[in-house]
Amino acid sequence: MDIPVFEKLQKEGLLSTEVLEQIKVHEKNRHISVQWDLRTLLYLSILMVSAGLGIVLYKNIDTIGHATLVTLTGLLAGSCFFYCFKKSAPFSRLQVASPDFWFDYILLLGCLLMLAFVGYLQYQYHVFGMRWGLAIFIPMVFLFLFAYYFDHIGVLSLAITNLGAWMGIAVAPMKLLRSLEDSDENIIINGVILGLLLHLFAWLTTYINIKKHFAIVYKNFGLHVLFISLIWATGSFDNYFWWFLALAAVSFYHIRKAIAARNFYFLVASVLYGYFGVSIVVVKLLANVHSNGDLEILLGSIYFIGSGIELVFLLISLNKKFNKQ
């Protein structure tokens, strides 16, 4: 705290001498928090040791053998989960505090080791045969279960990422049958489905009242996935009109929801994503104008300047509206 400022406040009669002295004593005895720094160092040290260990194992795989390594990884993951089950409080629908400082780290380590374990099994021994999707689906189910049981947003994020990977992989074999453009279309449609699915999860979480605080995580992932997929669809498909309509509807829905919930983050994201979508359509339409190029640039620039200014005033007025509420 800036002591001279408080001395001035005291001279202005806004602080008593006792309070000023109290502030001075407080500032003198103040302790600087190094929690963030030490946590980062601890995390880095674990990362360094595991990276070093990983390289050693990789270099000596011939002498160690795959079987030993897989067993070791599985055992380590198992012991992490054993610790977590032993330490954690019983399951609750509400938010639960983690029992101690190490719990979060060990749970996350266990989950990462589990992913490595299953991946290794599939890569080396083809446990799931040619069904590569299954090698992602099974750990994903466990990740969701652990995220809910141990109440861990980090693990939930991992599970959602895996869900996306699973949906991406599920369409990949079709690449063999279809052309590149078609498989891109599949990925985009899967993205839209994933976005909608995550919105559904967010709604269900609140509706059936189970770990309500997870809803915001689902919604955050869902919003970005859905918007990016729709913008991609609008930009790359020939019959973009319907995709654009869907994008406009989603933007409208999210802007209304964000205003109702007074959520600035979702509001700005929805407004900007919607704006990008509209701009893509405008640029596409301008590309159809047949001139020597100058007219398109002129019209495009006027559009971006005009719409940009309009949106600036819109954001300013929305901010004022929020503050008044």
Add this chain to the structure above:
Amino acid sequence: MIAYNKEWLYSRHVLAQADEALHEQCIDQVTFNAISEKHPVKFYTPNFFIRIGLAILTAIILLFIAVLFLLAANFKSAGGVGVFIGILSIAVAEMFIHSKNHYNSGLDNMLVWAGGYSLWMGLMAILYEGYSHHDVLLGFIGVIIFLVLAVRYVDTICAIVATLFFLFFVYTAYKHFGTGWPMATIPFVMILVMGVLYFVSKRAMRSPGMLLFHNCWLWVSYVALVCFYAAGNYVVVDYFRDSLKTTPDISIRGPLLFGWFFWSWTFLIPVIYIVIGISKKEITLIRIGLPLLVIGILTFRNYHHVMEPETALMIGGTILFVISYSLISYLREPHGGFTFKPDTFNKEIPDMTKIIAAKLVGDVAPIDNKPQANNDWE
């Protein structure tokens, strides 16, 4: 001199201090209310995310205004367009500041930054042709433009950019003395200049007249600290010597002249930063010193292959683990002015950043999703 209302800027600082005092329970709500009544702030500073949105939109608008003018000029005289856009955006910033009381609204920040950059680019394009000391001028004009903007708009980013331009200016100007002795002494000159800049900024931070520029000076001091180290780091000195080798007089190979000095500098300076940081309770010095120490070690490994990377990683990781684990245990109760207890007062970070962080690093780092539990060290 300052574009913003100085009284409100001061009141803003007072309120930030009072807010912290309230949080630390040094003053009560009644006192806080009395202070905020006596020190009103009427700036227009919207929500953090609205600010980001406004800044992005302003950048888009400015970009297309530039395109429009370039089109009008038939894509010739880019320099003139640059200067015009620069003056225009700074004039618009002034208008928003004076008529709408914008302060850190995203809009005024972007207008000032883009204005400065555009002005600098424009001037460089105009002056480029037929000037032999173009590189020196590049730095000099950068210093002037961004220094003026930093002073007028109390802007930390402009202050940092001005400092970097100053560094570049000193380097290029000194280089023009020739290729013999000036080249061998460049590191010492840079060390001296950055050292002086650090002490000037430290003095300025203590001066009551510089209260409103405290943050600018603070960041200038950080840049000076890092550059002070970099100027004497072995690999940096070696790189610049190599980069200058194209000139005919220089035929230096092998170890550096004053090599022992630069090696000691590479390792000693970070340690000194950390030691001073601990003794003076300056956390930033420690935060700068630690990565610099890692850079020092990497610099050494760049020249001397002492052990395999995996062995180095494991040994380094183990040492780091032991140190951080012991420090966490030791600082459960405050010692020497430091504590492992979290700093609950946070002025800057809005709640949603946690969610963004969860999204970005969710798959690599543990997320503090249970704040009340993180204090429980058992």
